[in-house]
Amino acid sequence: MRLAELSERSGVPIATIKYYLREGLLAPGRQINARTAEYDEEHLRRLRLVRAMIQVGRVPVATVREVLGHVDDDSLGRSIRLGAALWALPQVPEPDEDDEYVQAAQQEVSTLLDRLGWENAKRLTTISPAYRSLVVAVAAFRRLGYGWGAELLAPYAELMHRTAVLDLDNMETHPSEAERIEFAILGAILNEPVLQALHRLAQEEETTRRYGFE
16 A cells, blocks of 8 residues: 555554654555555554554653564564563653662562462562552552552452453464564553553442442
């Protein structure tokens, strides 16, 4: 397809597509002559991925480029490839290691991982943004006087593990490795708002069941 058709099918303006091409977010088309290039279904799929990351996920262009670099690096194994791509997404700041609430949160999260038997997660704590995010959140709860710890977190973690199994089961239904990794990236960007919305809907439902609409 030509650029105009790519724009029409994707819903992305031609000027924006050209910008993505210049920024290396989209591979160049097959050159037909000095002024014309041809694009295929792979370009269309990648363009939709880029658009979702930028418009829905609010991911900066430079970060999108980094994430896609990991997605396209077939020299890496699946775990490293997926982990590197996900870790390139925007993350929370580093926790203050001298903060007593952070230290307490780290201890509780470590106890949680032991309780769950998540040995691989324990091995990744020094580099995992997800671990840091959990520590920061638990520290914030504890700073406000709520004793969030391993015992309260464990049932939530078990539900999230079941969600992760569903995520990877769905990912593995896609035929190519690139599609699987792309699906996982989209899941990190789009599925989390879906899960958050479902959580809030469930809270609304359970609240009204218990206390009515007053």
